[in-house]
Amino acid sequence: MKHIALLIAILISIPLAATTPSADTILQEMDKNMITNSSKATTRMVVHSRRASRSMEAISYSMGNEKAFTEYLAPPRERGTKMLKLGNDLWIYDPSSDRTIQISGNMLKQSVMGSDLSYEDMMEETSYTESYSAKILESVTYEGREAWILELEATSENVSYQRRKTWVDKERYVPLYEEWYAKSGKLLKTFTASEYQKISGRWQPMKILFKDELKEGKGTEYIIDSLELDIRIPEHIFSRASLRK
């Protein structure tokens, strides 16, 4: 009788093992979707603070995780403000004073345009496979999509968030929702991605909600109005000279 029960258990588990990829494979597939060689996007950032919401429009260029350039187009008060990230350095150009400031030290702790992201957060470069090892916790349905909940543990001591939990779409291998934890176990940030579209063969979220869980408010939404991937971007865009142009 015992042998029959064992056989049944094995038979049941075979299809499960066959359909569920390993956690590492899931991370690799996620990286394939999320990490792009280059991109150009027009975005809207909507900051939902305690009292009101305000929106900013921007055009952004990026090359991998190393280089990024953003120019704010609206509202008029922010128009012309530009940000350049080169590796670990970040500069911001303020058109009203015609000055370029390198954001460093304590300034990195400040919020970007009052949003739920600090400049420090913008400097984060994350590749799932390079930074984390994962284990599958459970299967759930999240916002109508079948998903795995993965627990990510940092593989080295210098990964900013040592622990994350991510809800991964089973079909598209993209994160639907993530929780980023402090070393102490306190929940610091959440990330909700939705309205995925397939662009140049990759699933990309058109709407992302960042929420600083230590801060009051409803978070900051990034709405991507247009997105081009793996395009050629002139190198001069990622230079300090382009900040003043």
Added chain:
Amino acid sequence: MILRLAFRNIVGNGYRSLINVLILAIVLIIMVWMQAMYHSWTRLALIQQTDWEYGKGLLRSKLYDPYDSYTWEDSAVREPEQLKSAIQGGDLVPILISPASIYPKGRMMPAVLRGIPHDQDVLRLPVSGLKAQGKDIIPVLIGQNMAQSSRLEKGDIFSIRIKDSSGVFNALDAEVSDVIHIPAASADMSSVWLDLEALREVKASESLVTYFVMGDARYADHEYENFRHIPKSEYFADFYEMLATERVQQAITYALLIFLAMIAVFDTQALAVFKRRKEIGTLASLGLTKGKISLLFTLEGIHYLLFAAIAGAILGFPLFWYFAQYGFQIPKGYEDFGIQGFTEPIYFVYPMGEIIGLFLLVLCFTALFSWLPTRKITKLSPVDALRGKVD
């Protein structure tokens, strides 16, 4: 005789003398007030910084520059072995600095965490209440300026997000154990004080320190790996530079005041020489040399100043006493600028040496401007003077 004559002339000159005396008295009062203000401000700033930040000196990590926020995150280094006993004995107070984001009342703002041993007694910071009672919430101390900018009050609990020494985000909850008046603005603005060991634990940085405050100056005489002594001249360099700028402004104000007073003295003396030409002729006829006649007029001018000094002392006394007793209240809002010494009322101390020096300076100018109009007397013949003729 000339002195007595000069005195009688001044007294006999009535309200004209009185106006000159009053002008000089006002100038003297303003100058003494300003001198006392600068002296007392400097003194207060030096005492505040020494008591609340500098102690008997600083040993700073060579990587740390308080004016360069780039260095704050990664400038802490290990305590040198040779200083362990001094640290345990309380002669050296280790302080660890770390930038952080704090979340007072649900808002995010940057801050600087300053870890200090809760049992230190070198600085005047009342940190004994920073000893952690439980593991969950860490008690912190903030200054009034920080309380105002963060809108935190005693008893408030807020979150702190910090990167540890490996660059990993950590977070903790803190409770404001007290809001105190920290006269040294640099120890107040954006600063959150907490127990050193608690900060080290959160930062995973055992025995790391950014700088030491010395309770005993003898530690300045040795070389330590990764640390350098910050002498007073360097620590207060900015303040002295600011003072030098203020001194220039002070000198311009003094020059202007003295100039205005001297116009009055010069004008009176020039008029006196013109109006008293017959008297000059009479004195010359009686055998007084031209030099002595000039001396008479010069002494009259000096008498103005002497009377002005007495009048200034009488008129200015209530003012001087008031500022010594109740202090000069810093106008609201100036405290936010972080100017050393501008964080509490400045109680006036009157530097007698400097005041006497100023008085002698004014005396020299008064003598000069009293004498200048009398040069005409040297060219005057007694006969012309008696006839009332002056060129």
